Amino acid sequence: MDNPVLEVAGLNYDFGKGPVLKDVGFSVGPGSFAVLLGPNGAGKTTLISLITRLYDSPTGHIRVAGHDVKRQSGQALARIGVVFQQSTLDLDLTVRQNLYYHAALHGLGQREAGERIEQELGRFEMLERAGEKVRNLNGGHRRRVEIARALLHRPDFLLLDEPTVGLDVPSRRAIVAHAHRLAREGGIAVLWATHLIDEVFDGDDVIVLHNGEIVAQGSVNEVNRAAGATGIADSFDRLTARAPT
Amino acid sequence: MTAAHYRRCFIGILKREALRFVQQRERFVAALVRPLVWLLIFAAGFRQVLGVSIVPPYETYILYEVYIAPGLIGMVQLFNGMQSSLSMVYDREMGSMKTLLVSPLPRWFLLVSKLLAGTAVSILQVYTFLFVAWFFDIDAAWTGYLLLLPVLVLTGMMMGALGLLLSSAIRQLENFAGVMNFVIFPMFFLSTALYPLWRLQETSPFLARLADWNPFTHAVESIRFAMAGKINPESLGITLSALLVFGALAIVGYNPARGTMARKG
Numbered sequence: 388m389d390n391p392v393l394e395v396a397g398l399n400y401d402f403g404k405g406p407v408l409k410d411v412g413f414s415v416g417p418g419s420f421a422v423l424l425g426p427n428g429a430g431k432t433t434l435i436s437l438i439t440r441l442y443d444s445p446t447g448h449i450r451v452a453g454h455d456v457k458r459q460s461g462q463a464l465a466r467i468g469v470v471f472q473q474s475t476l477d478l479d480l481t482v483r484q485n486l487y488y489h490a491a492l493h494g495l496g497q498r499e500a501g502e503r504i505e506q507e508l509g510r511f512e513m514l515e516r517a518g519e520k521v522r523n524l525n526g527g528h529r530r531r532v533e534i535a536r537a538l539l540h541r542p543d544f545l546l547l548d549e550p551t552v553g554l555d556v557p558s559r560r561a562i563v564a565h566a567h568r569l570a571r572e573g574g575i576a577v578l579w580a581t582h583l584i585d586e587v588f589d590g591d592d593v594i595v596l597h598n599g600e601i602v603a604q605g606s607v608n609e610v611n612r613a614a615g616a617t618g619i620a621d622s623f624d625r626l627t628a629r630a631p632t
Numbered sequence: 633m634t635a636a637h638y639r640r641c642f643i644g645i646l647k648r649e650a651l652r653f654v655q656q657r658e659r660f661v662a663a664l665v666r667p668l669v670w671l672l673i674f675a676a677g678f679r680q681v682l683g684v685s686i687v688p689p690y691e692t693y694i695l696y697e698v699y700i701a702p703g704l705i706g707m708v709q710l711f712n713g714m715q716s717s718l719s720m721v722y723d724r725e726m727g728s729m730k731t732l733l734v735s736p737l738p739r740w741f742l743l744v745s746k747l748l749a750g751t752a753v754s755i756l757q758v759y760t761f762l763f764v765a766w767f768f769d770i771d772a773a774w775t776g777y778l779l780l781l782p783v784l785v786l787t788g789m790m791m792g793a794l795g796l797l798l799s800s801a802i803r804q805l806e807n808f809a810g811v812m813n814f815v816i817f818p819m820f821f822l823s824t825a826l827y828p829l830w831r832l833q834e835t836s837p838f839l840a841r842l843a844d845w846n847p848f849t850h851a852v853e854s855i856r857f858a859m860a861g862k863i864n865p866e867s868l869g870i871t872l873s874a875l876l877v878f879g880a881l882a883i884v885g886y887n888p889a890r891g892t893m894a895r896k897g
Contacts, residue, residue, distance in 0.1 A: 461736040463736075464734055473726075475727040478726075491647070496640060497640075
């Protein structure tokens, strides 16, 4: 793939109780929507922690828009917007205060931050709640705020770790649709980590992670062919049915 | 990243710290009540028992309340440093620390900014305490109040750095109270906050030596001398050294290669 936004190669990680990631490698191109599909415990969150440099892997490399996450971490992190599985909003601050804090951490000035906050909250229909404390928002609204926050610094690449966990069906559908629109219309590369099959759309790229290893990757059709299945749900079941190695 | 980015990031961290402090009014009141109880009740009660002979920087006999005031200022900053540490552990458990750590600015800068922001809050607490203490005849010359400010930056950062180091080592919030008992009480009581070193020397040379090695002793002495309009180079030097050691260890503690963020228990 030419000029991938995210390039992962030869990644291994061990918490000291056995390998959690084994020789993981894949790429995500500009404007594409890639689903990192894997059951609980597959290593998705660990992979995301490595991409965002919460941990460092002793092997392999991760590059974001050509910048190595370890050696050029500032340039790499400036291009990533991330929504973690666990909410990272300050519950006692308002929506607007949370967004201004994030903007400051990315070096944005007050005026520019204000304009972008209005724009992103408007995009996610959260403008009227900008003055509310996060503690008073429901799960769906908090997730929308987190996605809006992740876009404030205009990243090339949006990383979402199980962003719909705990949400009701309409909220889930809305957030999945929002994220696909960002890739399609905004040209942002998206890596969406999930264990929920119904969040995979036909045009998505899929990376199937099981027990820390990539067991299939490619378009939905390519993954189905590799699994010998007719649909992505069946493919997922077949590919993740193997016993742990 | 330019200098403007760094400045905006620091101001953002400072604003968040200030917002959190303003919202937690109980914390502000506790930070004020704690030293005032020691000053107005403990010191008054022990005034006759613990007479203080003339020790530097004082040139005359002083009331016991005057003697322990610098120690109580140290207490305010020590508790603030530990409170900041608790907030860091809480942020790590609740997830909001990730917001800080995925900033593109260097990690050491983010941690030092947190440290400075916490120190600013502690200085506000100290001057509020001194304002109230003034009504109870605990005062200093205006030069003393002025000289105190840079010293408070140094001592506040030293205690904040200790808090930061502890937060990198503590796995869970539940473990925090136990750790605090092993830090706050020994640091405070094994120092010159409540009694001069020669008093401890009379009782136990061993404890006096430990107190002399205790960086909190030197923070208190730096504050004591500053309030008297003087400088204690030895104590300032030891406080600065402790700050650099704690700070360096804390930055190592938060190094991604150590996987500190993986330590959620």
